Structures are given as C-alpha cells and as structure tokens.
Amino acid sequence: MTDNTQTNEPHVLPLSIYLGVGSILIFLTAVTVYAASFNFGEFNLLIAMLIATVKASLVAMYFMHLKYDNKLYLLLFLSAIVFLGIFIVITMFDTLRRGDIYEIKAGAIRDAVIYDSLHITPDAHALEDSLSISTDTTEIVIDTTK
Amino acid sequence: MSQSHTNQPAFMQHHFSDAEQQRESAKLGMWLFLLTEILLFGGLFVFYAIYRAWHPEMFHNAHKVLDVTMGATNTIVLITSSITMALSIRSIQLNKIKQTIWFLVTTLLLAGTFMVIKYFEYEHKIHLGQLPGHYYTYTGVEGTNQHVFFSAYFLMTGLHGIHVFVGMCLIGWLIFKTKAGMFSSQYYTHIEMTGLYWHLVDLIWIFLFPLFYLIG
Numbered sequence: 001m002t003d004n005t006q007t008n009e010p011h012v013l014p015l016s017i018y019l020g021v022g023s024i025l026i027f028l029t030a031v032t033v034y035a036a037s038f039n040f041g042e043f044n045l046l047i048a049m050l051i052a053t054v055k056a057s058l059v060a061m062y063f064m065h066l067k068y069d070n071k072l073y074l075l076l077f078l079s080a081i082v083f084l085g086i087f088i089v090i091t092m093f094d095t096l097r098r099g100d101i102y103e104i105k106a107g108a109i110r111d112a113v114i115y116d117s118l119h120i121t122p123d124a125h126a127l128e129d130s131l132s133i134s135t136d137t138t139e140i141v142i143d144t145t146k
Numbered sequence: 147m148s149q150s151h152t153n154q155p156a157f158m159q160h161h162f163s164d165a166e167q168q169r170e171s172a173k174l175g176m177w178l179f180l181l182t183e184i185l186l187f188g189g190l191f192v193f194y195a196i197y198r199a200w201h202p203e204m205f206h207n208a209h210k211v212l213d214v215t216m217g218a219t220n221t222i223v224l225i226t227s228s229i230t231m232a233l234s235i236r237s238i239q240l241n242k243i244k245q246t247i248w249f250l251v252t253t254l255l256l257a258g259t260f261m262v263i264k265y266f267e268y269e270h271k272i273h274l275g276q277l278p279g280h281y282y283t284y285t286g287v288e289g290t291n292q293h294v295f296f297s298a299y300f301l302m303t304g305l306h307g308i309h310v311f312v313g314m315c316l317i318g319w320l321i322f323k324t325k326a327g328m329f330s331s332q333y334y335t336h337i338e339m340t341g342l343y344w345h346l347v348d349l350i351w352i353f354l355f356p357l358f359y360l361i362g
Contacts, residue, residue, distance in 0.1 A: 010239035010331060018236065022229035029221050029355075033214065036360035048356035055352045063232045063345045070170065076177045080184040087185075088192055095196050106200040108290045 011068055021062045028055050157333040169335055176339045180346050183309075187350055190305065194298045194357060197291070204289025208296070209358060211276060211287060213267060217359035220263050221351065227256035228348040231317075235341045241331035243324060250321045250337075253344070257314045264307055271296070299358055306354060309347045316340045 032051040040047060061067040066074045098104055155165065162168035198205045234249030275283030278300045282293030320337055323329065329337060 010334075012236060012239045015233075015236070018229060018232050022225065025225045025228075026222055029218065029225065032356055032360065033218050036214075036356070044361045048361050049353075052353050052356050056349045059228065059345050059349050059352065063228055063348075064342055069173070073173065073177045076174075076181055077184075080181040084184060084188040084191070087188055088195055091192050092195060092199065096199055106290075109294065 011065075013062075013065075013068070017062060021058050025055055025058060155332060157335075165332070172335045172339060173342075176342050180342060183346060187302070187305065190298070190302045191353075194302065197294045197298065201289060201291055201294070204287070204292055205295055207289050208287045208292055209361070211271075211284075212299070212359045213270075214359050216263055216267050217355055220260050221355045223256050223260045223263070224348050224351050227253045227260070228345055230256065231341050231344045235334065235337055238324070238329055238334040238337050239331055243327075243329075246329070246337070247321055247324050250317055250324065254314060254317045254321065257310055257317065260310060261307065261314070264303070264310075268300075302354055303358070306347065306350055309350075313340070313344050313347055316343065 028051055032048055035047050035051070036044070060077060064077075066077060157168075158165055159168060162171065230249045230252040234246050234253065237243075237245040237249055271277065274286075275281070276296050277283070277293075278297035279293050282296055284292070284296075287295075317340060320340055323336065
C-alpha cells in the first residue's frame with residue numbers, strides 16, 4: 001500500500017514502438033493486397049491468413065499491450081482463439097468429410113428472389129442454375145477416394 | 147470503513163484495496179468481454195468457412211464484385227485509427243491532456259471516414275441488388291447460392307460496422323470527459339478499455355478484409 005504511487009505509474013512505451021508497429025501493419029496491408037494479385041491456387045487462403053495473423057498478433061501484442069501486461073490477459077485472449085479454432089476445425093471436419101460416410105450434396109437455397117422469380121434473371125447462366133436446383137447440384141465432396 | 151479511504155484518490159471505489167487492483171479488475175473484465183466478442187464473430191467466421199468450402203468457385207466469382215481499393219483504403223484508415231487510439235493512451239499516461247484529446251479526435255474522424263466509405267460501398271451494393279439472402283436480385287455472379295456470399299458479407303461487415311459505431315460513441319464520450327478533466331496519468335481506465343475494444347474492432351477487420359475483398 002505504501003508504494004501505491006510506484007505501482008500506479010503507467011508503463012509508457014516509446015513512441016517509436018507505436019509508429020514502427022503501425023508502419024509494419026500498413027506495409028503488410030500493401031503486401032497482402034499485392035499477394036492477392038497472384039494466383040497461388042490452394043495457397044491463396046493460407047498466405048492471406050498468415051499475413052492477417054501476423055498483423056493481428058502485432059495489434060494484440062503492442063497496441064493491446066499483451067506483451068507487457070499481466071500474462072493472464074494473454075491467456076484469456078489465446079483461450080478465445082483456441083476455442084474458435086476448435087469450433088472451426090471440428091465443424092469443417094464434419095462438413096467436408098461427411099460425404100465419406102453417405103452421399104450428401106450442397107444444393108441451392110431457394111430463398112433468394114433469383115430462384116423463385118425467374119423472369120428477373122436475364123442472364124442465361126443464372127437461369128440455368130436456378131432451374132437445375134433439384135437435379136444438378138454442386139457436390140460438397142467431389143473426391144471421396146482420398 | 148469510509149474513514150480509511152479519505153486519503154484515497156477520488157476515482158478509487160471503496161471495494162478495491164488499491165488503484166492497481168481496481169485497474170487490473172477492469173482490465174480482466176474487459177478481456178473477458180473481448181473474449182465473448184471474438185466468439186460472437188467466431189460463429190459468423192464458421193458460417194463463412196462452411197459456405198466457402200461448399201461453393202469455392204461461387205465465392206471466388208462473387209468476391210470480384212467487391213471494390214478492393216475501397217476495402218484497402220478502409221483497412222489503412224482503420225489501422226491508422228488504431229495507431230492514434232494507442233497514442234492517445236500513451237499521451238494520457240504522460241499526462242498530456244491536450245494531446246490526448248487531439249489523438250482521440252483524430253481517431254473519431256478516421257472512424258467516421260471508415261463509416262463513410264462503408265456507406266458508399268453498401269449504397270452501391272443495395273442499388274445493384276447485391277443483397278443478402280431473400281433480397282438478392284443481382285445476376286452478374288455465376289455459381290450456386292450467390293446470395294449466401296452477400297449474406298456473409300453484410301452480416302460480418304454489418305456487425306463490424308455496428309461495433310465501429312459503438313466505438314465512435316465511446317470515443318466521443320471520452321473526448322467530452324477528457325475535456326472535463328476526468329482523466330490523468332493516475333486514472334485513465336476508460337480510455338484504456340475503449341482502446342482495447344477499438345483494437346479488437348481493428349483486429350477483426352484485419353481478417354474480414356482479405357476474406358472478402360482479396361480471396362473471396
């Protein structure tokens with residue numbers, strides 16, 4: 001209690017850290033836009049998410065002070081990420097691999113206006129798509145042999 | 147009870163043992179809130195992931211409809227606002243009240259810029275009928291369930307936009323209260339917590355931008 005003023009003194013980071021991290025964030029935004037102009041096929045998503053994760057980490061560690069604060073906050077933040085990861089990974093296992101067990105197809109959702117008011121779809125492809133809802137639909141799992 | 151607190155600073159609430167504990171408690175509560183925010187958006191990210199996995203080509207076709215220049219500009223605007231928000235906290239830590247207000251005003255203006263750009267994007271899409279679910283009338287995107295892409299787009303950027311709006315209200319309130327002399331280097335919890343919230347809003351946009359505008 002006696003060193004109240006001591007502990008209450010805020011931990012001030014140098015200006016250079018904020019400006020440095022900010023510049024890196026803007027630079028990485030340019031990098032991710034530039035990288036999107038190339039087609040790396042399967043790696044497009046991976047590259048974009050990797051850059052986004054680096055940017056998000058910089059924001060969390062420096063702007064949100066997680067690097068300097070009580071590590072309990074970092075733990076809380078990471079626990080949210082872990083649970084989000086479980087949510088996404090397990091859902092994707094289900095939705096992508098269910099076709100291995102029985103045939104399942106991702107059909108068109110008829111709710112959209114384009115599907116029930118065919119007269120407003122002058123585009124031939126859209127018309128074709130909307131007509132072939134029940135017969136020819138996109139399969140979720142194309143390759144079940146993998 | 148109250149006698150032992152007479153020499154405590156005015157911002158101290160009686161149920162905390164010292165200012166540090168009060169500050170740490172606020173921060174813990176804020177982080178718990180941010181955790182629920184991540185999971186709130188998490189549900190929408192899963193929605194995005196499922197439909198993207200089911201209709202990768204449709205997502206690719208539909209994402210071309212979005213304006214990368216506007217999206218990238220908004221990303222830079224939001225990142226800059228995050229920098230100015232962080233700098234406003236640094237200023238209040240150094241007890242520079244005027245500088246704090248200046249940085250908060252800049253943050254608010256940048257947030258406003260973000261919303262204006264978002265408004266033009268939305269207006270354009272509404273005009274073309276690139277709307278979510280049932281309201282989708284656009285015919286320029288090939289594939290199945292094109293409207294789902296725009297459902298995801300409007301739900302995720304819309305929820306994010308609501309967060310930006312709430313953040314703007316909070317920052318506006320902070321400007322008012324900082325001017326009124328509520329904060330100093332000894333007590334700036336409200337600015338710090340708003341900062342954490344604002345950075346999370348920025349952090350979510352960092353993921354939304356590539357997922358919708360770049361690789362759709």
